Each structure stands twice: as C-alpha cells, then as structure tokens.
Amino acid sequence: MNLTWRSSSILPRTSRFYQKSFRVVSTESRKESAQQEQEVTHDQQRDPVLSEEKKARAPFLKNLFLGRFDKDVLGFPELNKARQKNFNAAIAPALKSLMDAVDPRRTDAEGTVPDSVLKELKNQRILGGTVSEDYGGLGLNAMEQCLVAEFTGSDASVAGIVNASNNMVIQVLFPNSISAVNKYGSAEIKQKYLPRLASGQLTAAWCLTEETGGSDTTMLNARAAKTLDGKFFDVTGKKIWVINAEKADLFLVFVRIQDKDELHNPCDITSAILVEKSEAVALSPCPSAGLRGAGIQNITFNKAHVPVEHLLGDTLDGNEIAFETLANFRCASAAQVAATMRGLLTKTIRHCIDRMAFGQTVADFDMVREHLGKLAVWTYAVESMAYLTAGMTDSGEYPDTQMECAATKVFSSEKMWSCLSECLVLLGSKSCSPKEGYEQYLRDSYCHHHHGGANDILRLYIGLKGLEYAGKEMQALVKVMRHPYDNPSIYMKKNFRGLWESIRFNKDNIKLKMHLYGHIHPTLKHISLQPEAEILERLVLRFPVVIEHVLIEHGAYIPQRQMLLRRMADCIIYLHALTAVLARASRSYCIGLRHANVE
Incomplete structure (x- = not known):
C-alpha cells in the first residue's frame, strides 16, 4: 500500500487547517521544535495533535446549509509523521503478512475466520487497537484505523470483526481522538476491561439490532430491570445479526430501562450496558448472505445478572452512545x-x-x-x-x-x-x-x-440535522415569511429580493465571493482544477437559498417531506465528495506525488 501521499510536509500556502492541526514546521524552526518536544509527555511525543487545545470549529457539512465553507479543509490532512513511521514499522508489516495468508473464499466457504488469524490479530493487539497505550493498547486514531481497515479489506469478514471491536465497543469505554463524546466508562470499568481487550484476552461484540427494532432505538424490546436491592440489572431480550458474537466474551447491549423524564413521570429510556458471557447468554445461528466468516449470531439474554456499575454513562446516554459509535464505524x-x-x-x-x-x-x-x-x-x-x-x-x-x-x-x-x-x-x-x-x-x-445504518435512514438524518442546524439561525426570517400579514413590509421586500436572487443564482456568471480556487495549488488554477473549484463554490452559494425556501414553504411539516430531505442529503453527500477530491488532488500536486496531474 502506497502511503507516500500522506507523508509529505510540503503545504499549499493557504492551508491554515493543515498547519494548525498537524504541526508541520519549517526547516528553520525544526531545531527549536525538537527541543520543545523533549519536554512534553510520552503521549504528546507520539502525537502532538492530541495534546493541543484547539478552538472548536463549526461542523463542516452542517455549515454548508448556511452557505458557509471552511476553506482550510481544502488543505487535506495527513497522518502525523511520528505516528506514520511507527505504523509503517510496527503494524503495517504484520498486517500485510497476516492478510496475505488469508483466503477470503475459504473463510466464506467455512463460515468462520481461522483461529490462527484471530490469534495473530490478538497478539498484534489489532482487535484492541483503539485502546489507549496507558491500558496496553496501540492507541490508534481515526486515520490509523482507516489504514488498518484498508489492510484487512481484502477479507470483508476479518475487516468486519476488527472494525466492530474497535469502533463499536472500545470507543465507548475509552474515546480517544476519534471521538468527542465523554468517557462513558467509569475508571473501574476501564481498568477492569480495557487491558484485557487490548491484549486479546477478551473480545467484544455490539448488540443493537432486534427483529422489531430496526433503525428506531425507541422501539427496542430488550429490557434491563433493577433487582430489589438496587445493585444489579436483569437483562432480558433478543438481539440479532451480532458480528463476532460467536467468539465474543463481552457484549455491549442497548436496552430499555424504566426511568423518569424531566417531569418525573415514569418512562422507558434507551441505555447501554456491558454484559459478560454466561449461561444466561444463549447464542443461535444467524444465516447471512454476506460476511459469512464474521461470526454473526443471534443472542438471547435470559435474565443475565449484571452489576449496576456496568451501565455506561447515564441512563439517558444510550442513543448518543449508539450514534457516536456508529459514526466511528462508518468512517473506517x-x-x-x-x-x-x-x-x-x-x-x-x-x-x-x-x-x-x-x-x-x-x-x-x-x-x-x-x-x-x-x-x-x-x-x-x-x-x-x-x-x-x-x-x-x-x-x-x-x-x-x-x-x-x-x-x-x-x-x-x-x-x-x-x-x-x-x-x-x-x-x-x-x-x-x-x-x-x-x-x-x-x-x-x-x-x-x-x-x-440503512442508507435511506442516514439520508433522512443528514437532511433533518442540517435543517435543524440552519433553522436556528433562519428562525426569525422563516417566522416573518410564514406570517406575511404580521410583517407586510418585510415580506414584500424579501419577496422582491428573493426574485432578484433567483434570477441571479440561475445564471452561470454568479459572483464568486469565496474564491475557493485560491485555496488550491496556484498552478492548478490554470490547468484543470479551477473550473471544478468554481463549480463547487456555485453549488455552495446556491444551496442555502434552497434551504431557506424549504423552511419557509414547509415549516414544521419538513420531517414528513422525505423526498425533499433525500434530495438535500444527496446534495450534501456530493458536496462532501467534491471537496474531498479537490483537496486531495491539490495536495498531491503540492507534495510532488507521481502522476499528480492525472489526479
């Protein structure tokens, strides 16, 4: 695998994002930087990015709903040099050697990953790769997990097991740079499980899907009821399509727990709880069209006795945990x-x-x-x-x-x-x-x-979350435009202005105020990328006009307008793709990558 395009330190002049995020220093300042790095801690030496306090930026894609584009993204990130050197020296050779010996067709035919492969993954600490070094893990960040996923991608079953273990269970117990969520696992829970997960003594599985639940986490039938002494939960219910269930020793289970809402009324709340393998946990076959070697099983919990300390976070955190862990999984x-x-x-x-x-x-x-x-x-x-x-x-x-x-x-x-x-x-x-x-x-x-997550559900999620984000800022305008008789002068002025903008935005010679082409390599402006950068800017400028019209036209009925939400999601998805391709192509030219002109 060629990783050279992620390892150079030559930058576009306009890329503040790369310079701030990945601490690339000039030749003149390297000596001074080396002296400073001797004084930082072990974690800071391995990845300075993790230890720096940075000002939080607005969400990139959500900001596109308001017509705002973070130009620094066009710098395109790369893996920290120290981390890449460590990965190429310690992890990449072992993974390559391991995956060269794996036969995907044999895995598919036999319906299981060979024990020798799983043993080697444990020995190399790949199954617990995201565990912090403090607990004996590799401390892999998001980009390193993507590299691991690329190596294991030659066998989808192996990749599924590794990805599920790292991103769906361990990240909940010890979120590192890949996750901004709070540390849901208590100190005792982390000390109890993370070292064993890192060493391979334990393997984990993620249990959410049910026969009647689907994508709606509020429809779960699995329950966790407190015992009379209040020290344990009895977990009951059935989960289906659980990856790595066959070899797992620890299960992260999403259940409904009876609690009280803000008004202190009894209600059922989705929560996440850790359940160890026991006689109360029964496995049954789950035939699958694909990923046949990933150890997919159905799991039935028959009053599994679990200490209350195994509840992760607060009882209200279940949905948030599910969304965060799935986000990590999707990227890898x-x-x-x-x-x-x-x-x-x-x-x-x-x-x-x-x-x-x-x-x-x-x-x-x-x-x-x-x-x-x-x-x-x-x-x-x-x-x-x-x-x-x-x-x-x-x-x-x-x-x-x-x-x-x-x-x-x-x-x-x-x-x-x-x-x-x-x-x-x-x-x-x-x-x-x-x-x-x-x-x-x-x-x-x-x-x-x-x-x-089903793609149609994710499209609805993208559309609704984006409109929710934009609606907070457009709320006053939308209220005026939906009640014209209360504000006739503002309504008329906005209508005339909107008519003029619709004419102007339908022209190809729309005024480009962002100058996105100025944030790609200067040479490429005159070769091939300037037209694409201008197309991207036109789309970004037109998109909030559409969002404003949708909010005014449909108001509170937007969640029922699923076709509109799907179209908006498709726009955002392709804007993200266009941005990524432009940024990477410009970056490749900047670092002098071979065949960069083809990119």
Whole structure:
C-alpha cells in the first residue's frame, strides 16, 4: 500500500487547517521544535495533535446549509509523521503478512475466520487497537484505523470483526481522538476491561439490532430491570445479526430501562450496558448472505445478572452512545470499501489486458476505458472522503463529524455497488462462475448497505440535522415569511429580493465571493482544477437559498417531506465528495506525488 501521499510536509500556502492541526514546521524552526518536544509527555511525543487545545470549529457539512465553507479543509490532512513511521514499522508489516495468508473464499466457504488469524490479530493487539497505550493498547486514531481497515479489506469478514471491536465497543469505554463524546466508562470499568481487550484476552461484540427494532432505538424490546436491592440489572431480550458474537466474551447491549423524564413521570429510556458471557447468554445461528466468516449470531439474554456499575454513562446516554459509535464505524468502513474497490478494479483491469477481441486487447476499446475510468474515479473519491473525514476527526478542531461520517458511509456503500455492476459488465460470463469469487463480492457488498445504518435512514438524518442546524439561525426570517400579514413590509421586500436572487443564482456568471480556487495549488488554477473549484463554490452559494425556501414553504411539516430531505442529503453527500477530491488532488500536486496531474 502506497502511503507516500500522506507523508509529505510540503503545504499549499493557504492551508491554515493543515498547519494548525498537524504541526508541520519549517526547516528553520525544526531545531527549536525538537527541543520543545523533549519536554512534553510520552503521549504528546507520539502525537502532538492530541495534546493541543484547539478552538472548536463549526461542523463542516452542517455549515454548508448556511452557505458557509471552511476553506482550510481544502488543505487535506495527513497522518502525523511520528505516528506514520511507527505504523509503517510496527503494524503495517504484520498486517500485510497476516492478510496475505488469508483466503477470503475459504473463510466464506467455512463460515468462520481461522483461529490462527484471530490469534495473530490478538497478539498484534489489532482487535484492541483503539485502546489507549496507558491500558496496553496501540492507541490508534481515526486515520490509523482507516489504514488498518484498508489492510484487512481484502477479507470483508476479518475487516468486519476488527472494525466492530474497535469502533463499536472500545470507543465507548475509552474515546480517544476519534471521538468527542465523554468517557462513558467509569475508571473501574476501564481498568477492569480495557487491558484485557487490548491484549486479546477478551473480545467484544455490539448488540443493537432486534427483529422489531430496526433503525428506531425507541422501539427496542430488550429490557434491563433493577433487582430489589438496587445493585444489579436483569437483562432480558433478543438481539440479532451480532458480528463476532460467536467468539465474543463481552457484549455491549442497548436496552430499555424504566426511568423518569424531566417531569418525573415514569418512562422507558434507551441505555447501554456491558454484559459478560454466561449461561444466561444463549447464542443461535444467524444465516447471512454476506460476511459469512464474521461470526454473526443471534443472542438471547435470559435474565443475565449484571452489576449496576456496568451501565455506561447515564441512563439517558444510550442513543448518543449508539450514534457516536456508529459514526466511528462508518468512517473506517469506507476505507475498507475503498480497499475492496481497488482490489476489484485491479482484477478487472488485468482481465481486460489479457482478454483479446477483434484482434486487439479489450482494454484498448474506448467504451471499456470509460468503464475503467468510472471505477478509478469512484475509488479515488471514496478513499478521499474516508481520509478527509478521519483527518477532521483526529484534528480535534471538529467535535461534531457525525454527518460527515454518515455521508461517507452512504457514498462508499453505494459506489461499491456501482463498482461491482461496472466490473460485472466488463467481466461478462466470467463473473457468473462460482470459481472466480465475484459472487462473494456481491454478497459482502450488499451487507455494507445495511451495516452501520440503512442508507435511506442516514439520508433522512443528514437532511433533518442540517435543517435543524440552519433553522436556528433562519428562525426569525422563516417566522416573518410564514406570517406575511404580521410583517407586510418585510415580506414584500424579501419577496422582491428573493426574485432578484433567483434570477441571479440561475445564471452561470454568479459572483464568486469565496474564491475557493485560491485555496488550491496556484498552478492548478490554470490547468484543470479551477473550473471544478468554481463549480463547487456555485453549488455552495446556491444551496442555502434552497434551504431557506424549504423552511419557509414547509415549516414544521419538513420531517414528513422525505423526498425533499433525500434530495438535500444527496446534495450534501456530493458536496462532501467534491471537496474531498479537490483537496486531495491539490495536495498531491503540492507534495510532488507521481502522476499528480492525472489526479
């Protein structure tokens, strides 16, 4: 895997985000910086970003609903040099050696990951990679988890187990730079479980989905009832489609607990609780179309006795824990998808080069090259979005990246499916043979649509959260425009102004006030990227006009206008993709990457 594009220190002149977040220093100041670093703690030496206090920035994608664009994002982040050196020396060789020995088709046929592979993952502390070094873990941040996901992406079952363990359980107990949530696990709980999770003595599983629950966490049937002495919970209920349940020793279970609301009325609240494996925890088979080696099982809890200290956070924190952990999972999952797409593209290109038709190789035909070009662009976009989102999370300046993670997951899972469709067209009848293994690609990629949240639900989430964020600032204007008889003069003035703006914004020669093209490499302004930067700016400027119209037109009925929400979410998803691709292409040219002009 080529990591050179993330390792250079040459910067665009306008990239304050990169300079602040990743502490790249000039040649003249390196000696002084080295002296200062001798005085910091061990964690600061390993990753200075984690120890710096940074001013929180507004959420990037949510701000687009107001027509505001954080130009520093166009600098594109990269992994800290010290961390990358450590990763390439200690983790990457072991992962590469391990995954080279894994046969995905054997894993799929046998329905389990070989014990030798799991043992090696534990020995290398990969299954507990996000555990802090203070507890014996590797302390992986978001970008390093994306790198791990790329290595393990050659086998979707292995990647699913690693991703679920690191991002769905451990991050709740000990959130590091990838998460801005509070530390839900108490000091006693962390001391009890994190060292064993880091060393591989324990493996964990994440239990949310139910037969009747779906995406609505308020519809869970699993319950946790306090015993009469108030010292324990009795957990009952059934969870389905639990990854790594077969080998897990510890379960993070989302349940409903009876509590009181703000008015002290009895109500059921979604909470998260840790349950150890015992006789009260029964496993049953859960046949799956894809990810057959990921140890997917159904779990039934028959009054599992759990100490009250195993309740994570407050009883009200369950939904927040679910959203935060899923956000972490989605980001790493996109990197895994990018690795799978890259491998599939390589196989397809090899087939097109070897296959002869009408006296020449198939790869020489223009239509074939068009298909291959699409595959390369989609793969590049998915990888760019994954690492941009991970870099924003690691920087510490963006405390809220849930929308970015959701957008990245939707785009990556759908482009994976599109990538498969294009490849199957090029492969022809070869794709129908079970011996070739393309059927497994189809089954595994289908699971990506649903694992980590259904894409349609995520679109509604993106649309509603964005409108909620914009509505706080547009509230006064929306109120005036929805009650014209109370404010006739303001209403008329706004209508005339809106008419003029609609004419102006429909023209291609809209005035570009942000000058986004000034934040990419100067040479690229005159080569290829300036038109794309101007297109991005036009879209950003037009988007809040649409948002304002939607808020005025539909008001409180917006949650029922799901088609509108889906269109707005699609706009945001593609704005995120366009930003990531522009930023990475400019960055590649800045650091002198080979073939940067192709990017």
